[in-house]
Amino acid sequence: xxxxxxxxxxxxxxxxxxxxxxxxxxxxxxxxxxxxxxxxxxxxxxxxxxxxxxxxxxxxxxxxxxxxxxxxxxxxxxxxxxxxxxxxxxxxxxxxxxxxxxxxxxxxxxxxxxx
Amino acid sequence: xxxxxxxxxxxxxxxxxxxxxxxxxxxxxxxxxxxxxxxxxxxxxxxxxxxxxxxxxxxxxxxxxxxxxxxxxxxxxxxxxxxxxxxxxxxxxxxxxxxxxxxxxxxxxxxxxxxxxxxxxxxxxxxxxxxxxxxxxxxxxxxxxxxxxxxxxxxxxxxxxxxxxxxxxxxxxxxxxxxxxxxxxxxxxxxxxxxxxxxxxxxxxxxxxxxxxxxxxxxxxxxxxxxxxxxxxxxxxxxxxxxxxxxxxxxxxxxxxxxxxxxxxxxxxxxxxxxxxxxxxxxxxxxxxxxxxxxxxxxxxxxxxxxxxxxxxxxxxxxxxxxxxxxxxxxxxxxxxxxxxxxxxxxxxxxxxxxxxxxxxxxxxxxxxxxxxxxxxxxxxxxxxxxxxxxxxxxxxxxxxxxxxxxx
Numbered sequence: 255x256x257x258x259x260x261x262x263x264x265x266x267x268x269x270x271x272x273x274x275x276x277x278x279x280x281x282x283x284x285x286x287x288x289x290x291x292x293x294x295x296x297x298x299x300x301x302x303x304x305x306x307x308x309x310x311x312x313x314x315x316x317x318x319x320x321x322x323x324x325x326x327x328x329x330x331x332x333x334x335x336x337x338x339x340x341x342x343x344x345x346x347x348x349x350x351x352x353x354x355x356x357x358x359x360x361x362x363x364x365x366x367x368x369x
Numbered sequence: 370x371x372x373x374x375x376x377x378x379x380x381x382x383x384x385x386x387x388x389x390x391x392x393x394x395x396x397x398x399x400x401x402x403x404x405x406x407x408x409x410x411x412x413x414x415x416x417x418x419x420x421x422x423x424x425x426x427x428x429x430x431x432x433x434x435x436x437x438x439x440x441x442x443x444x445x446x447x448x449x450x451x452x453x454x455x456x457x458x459x460x461x462x463x464x465x466x467x468x469x470x471x472x473x474x475x476x477x478x479x480x481x482x483x484x485x486x487x488x489x490x491x492x493x494x495x496x497x498x499x500x501x502x503x504x505x506x507x508x509x510x511x512x513x514x515x516x517x518x519x520x521x522x523x524x525x526x527x528x529x530x531x532x533x534x535x536x537x538x539x540x541x542x543x544x545x546x547x548x549x550x551x552x553x554x555x556x557x558x559x560x561x562x563x564x565x566x567x568x569x570x571x572x573x574x575x576x577x578x579x580x581x582x583x584x585x586x587x588x589x590x591x592x593x594x595x596x597x598x599x600x601x602x603x604x605x606x607x608x609x610x611x612x613x614x615x616x617x618x619x620x621x622x623x624x625x626x627x628x629x630x631x632x633x634x635x636x637x638x639x640x641x642x643x644x645x646x647x648x649x650x651x652x653x654x655x656x657x658x659x660x661x662x663x664x665x666x667x668x669x670x671x672x673x674x675x676x677x678x679x680x681x682x683x684x685x686x687x688x689x690x691x692x693x694x695x696x697x698x699x700x701x702x703x704x705x706x707x708x709x710x711x712x713x714x715x716x717x718x719x720x721x722x723x724x725x726x727x728x729x730x731x732x733x734x735x736x737x738x739x740x741x742x743x744x745x746x747x748x749x750x751x752x753x754x755x756x757x758x759x760x761x762x763x764x765x766x767x768x769x770x771x772x773x774x775x776x777x
Contacts, residue, residue: 264736267445268438268442269434277670279670336432337737338433360683361680361686368680
């Protein structure tokens with residue numbers, strides 16, 4: 255996606271949705287380019303507990319407690335930004351939604367879990 | 370015609386869904402201690418919950434983002450996480466109180482040990498959530514909870530002094546112990562506005578797949594449903610004012626609440642009253658367990674919703690299960706459920722601004738809400754009730770200490 259976006263209120267901490275409309279994480283942080291030149295643009299969306307380290311003292315604390323890997327999603331993979339950030343491919347293609355994949359094994363055996 | 374029917378169904382569910390263990394405890398105790406004097410506090414509490422439910426329902430419908438999405442987006446990660454922790458602690462305490470309330474109500478029917486009834490309560494809740502679709506859960510518990518209307522009939526049959534009732538809607542304090550009076554103001558406001566209601570309501574709008582065409586239903590549900598729910602609160606308070614105030618009894622058990630339906634209406638009244646309490650409190654327990662799961666999922670970006678299967682939203686599913694287990698573990702320790710209720714209500718008032726502020730901000734954001742952003746009326750009410758809640762939130766803990774939890 256190109257064009258101007260509001261970094262603080264429009265993207266950061268917003269919901270990520272994959273190509274099938276599934277929720278697959280929040281935008282935990284952003285990697286910017288060209289800040290020094292005065293023309294900042296988003297390069298990468300960062301997702302996952304290790305990324306919280308960049309989100310202040312409470313973020314560092316949370317990152318120390320939580321487990322999980324960080325995931326980088328290139329901005330070129332963003333299809334559209336509305337009230338969420340919509341990606342072009344299924345979550346698995348980016349390595350997103352791994353927590354749900356692990357948790358799935360814990361509930362899948364219960365009768366009626368797929369209903 | 371289908372629309373009218375749908376609105377009616379939603380409203381009925383909202384009436385039954387409004388009253389929970391906190392309302393039952395605080396309204397009954399307030400009537401016993403201060404007769405009709407505190408009816409006005411219920412009006413303010415209902416006004417606040419109507420305003421903020423309508424608002425967060427509208428935000429959810431227009432943006433498909435629920436309460437804790439808004440919290441994190443507006444407060445950021447750090448402060449948002451603090452709000453999450455506070456909200457979850459309150460949710461847990463509330464859930465423990467509701468589970469305890471279910472067991473207390475069951476105890477009046479079946480003579481089993483309290484801890485056995487707790488196990489039964491939690492298993493039944495888990496099974497109901499697992500087996501029923503969202504709409505069923507909301508409606509089954511909402512409708513059967515309507516049996517609480519027996520208290521409204523009972524209140525009328527007790528022939529209250531209607532002039533006195535009317536004067537209760539004008540704030541005045543005719544009491545020797547102002548701290549206890551104010552503690553009950555906080556409690557009644559808190560019981561009417563428990564945070565899980567807003568968390569649940571906003572996510573529920575998405576669960577029910579509302580679209581902007583349903584904004585009328587959203588408004589009607591919030592205004593009529595919660596107002597009529599407030600009517601049940603009035604009924605509980607007036608009943609207590611008739612039965613307990615003259616005899617200087619403080620109703621410390623759920624059994625004495627049920628007496629409010631028994632004295633004017635006999636066995637049938639008692640039965641309906643107990644069924645109403647049982648289903649209303651069970652519905653509230655489910656709402657609270659869901660609220661906890663919604664909050665976690667929204668803050669961390671997980672897939673969520675009862676409209677997804679357990680396999681599609683597994684962390685959300687595990688989250689409500691864990692909520693139920695933790696709520697059970699709190700109350701199985703042997704703490705008094707009525708006391709847990711009182712603490713949960715008072716602490717919920719303290720945590721409330723962290724939810725209301727982001728909702729108000731998002732509802733005013735035209736980039737987010739377009740033409741559905743707050744109009745002047747929603748903002749006047751929104752800011753007024755936020756100011757009230759802020760004052761009450763600051764005063765809550767000091768009042769709790771000064772009034773010795775309302776014991777004077």
